[in-house]
Amino acid sequence: MRDVLDAVADGELSPAAAEARLAGYVTTGAGRFDAARESRRGAPEGILATGKTPAEVAVLATAALESTGRALVTRVSDTDVDAVVEAVAADVDAAVECNHDERARTLLAQTADHDPPELDATVGVVTGGTADGAVAGEATAVLDAIGATVERVDDVGVAHLGRVLDHLERLRAADVLIVAAGREGALPTVVAGLVDTPVIGVPVSSGYGHGGDGEAALAGMLQSCTVLSVVNVDAGFIAGTQAGLIARAVSDARSGGE
CATH class of the missing domain: 3.40.50.1970 (Rossmann fold)
Known part of the structure; x- marks a missing residue:
């Protein structure tokens, strides 16, 4: 725990990333993001945009990026995507690539240093x-x-x-x-x-x-x-x-x- 706290104090780790390591989830004003789901279940948590405001989607996506290096959002509208892109530019201290599939209504955002998994299947x-x-x-x-x-x-x-x-x-x-x-x-x-x-x-x-x-x-x-x-x-x-x-x-x- 002390290593995590020291990393936050030194600016090497964001509070969201620190909470994710210690608790397994990140608490936001739009709910909690399950940052440990991939290590626990083998698949990342998806952020369902339906029923959420664009601002809430953006908050959760930002928490996902800060704690895991990527955010997968489903059932997005163009307004949701715009909100996420704007929030990422303002709040995420890293370069982020966003891939929006308009027809599938999905958004996959990843930080430049995120190492995506590769399966032989x-x-x-x-x-x-x-x-x-x-x-x-x-x-x-x-x-x-x-x-x-x-x-x-x-x-x-x-x-x-x-x-x-x-x-x-x-x-x-x-x-x-x-x-x-x-x-x-x-x-x-x-x-x-x-x-x-x-x-x-x-x-x-x-x-x-x-x-x-x-x-x-x-x-x-x-x-x-x-x-x-x-x-x-x-x-x-x-x-x-x-x-x-x-x-x-x-x-x-x-x-x-x-």
């Missing part, structure tokens, strides 16, 4: 149609933060099974697959019947009519006759995190647990 992120891309993009952002290699296979819905079969070799080469689909949600079931890889199905609210808010896709995946796991509707973050944990286990096994 590949996650395939598959979509049934272009409309599923936002949810797939959210999963991809999480996987990028975790350090997995991402292989995207887009627009291979079951309306033409040949599209899936054309990419079968790539799908089978992945260590884990995330398959996002709307409408009746059949694609994860089809893919899971063709590979020996763990499949995580993500129902997407990209359909219309009865069950078009993702309910039909969710029910179809839950009733799958092939073995797969299913997350909630539009839950790209959850799917990305779960796939990332599997990828981390695969990478550790390949490295002999080092």
Whole structure:
């Protein structure tokens, strides 16, 4: 503890970083940021922008950058992004690179000295149609933060099974697959019947009519006759995190647990 306090007194460590080391979290005016989540769970905490003001998002993102060297924010608006960028410029004593995926509504900010993890594992992120891309993009952002290699296979819905079969070799080469689909949600079931890889199905609210808010896709995946796991509707973050944990286990096994 004394080393941490001395580092704060000498200006080598921010109060937020010191609190993170001692308590495992950082207390802010917008709530607490779980700085120890990655070391405890193998995946970083995501800051959900929905339900928060842009100022609150910016405060939490700043705390994340100061304590862990990066901030992953999901479901952001342009106003949220502007607030984070402004706060970073004013409050973070380091160069920060911000990567905003407008369609996926994600923001990944990292300090210049942050050493991102690299896993020896590949996650395939598959979509049934272009409309599923936002949810797939959210999963991809999480996987990028975790350090997995991402292989995207887009627009291979079951309306033409040949599209899936054309990419079968790539799908089978992945260590884990995330398959996002709307409408009746059949694609994860089809893919899971063709590979020996763990499949995580993500129902997407990209359909219309009865069950078009993702309910039909969710029910179809839950009733799958092939073995797969299913997350909630539009839950790209959850799917990305779960796939990332599997990828981390695969990478550790390949490295002999080092």
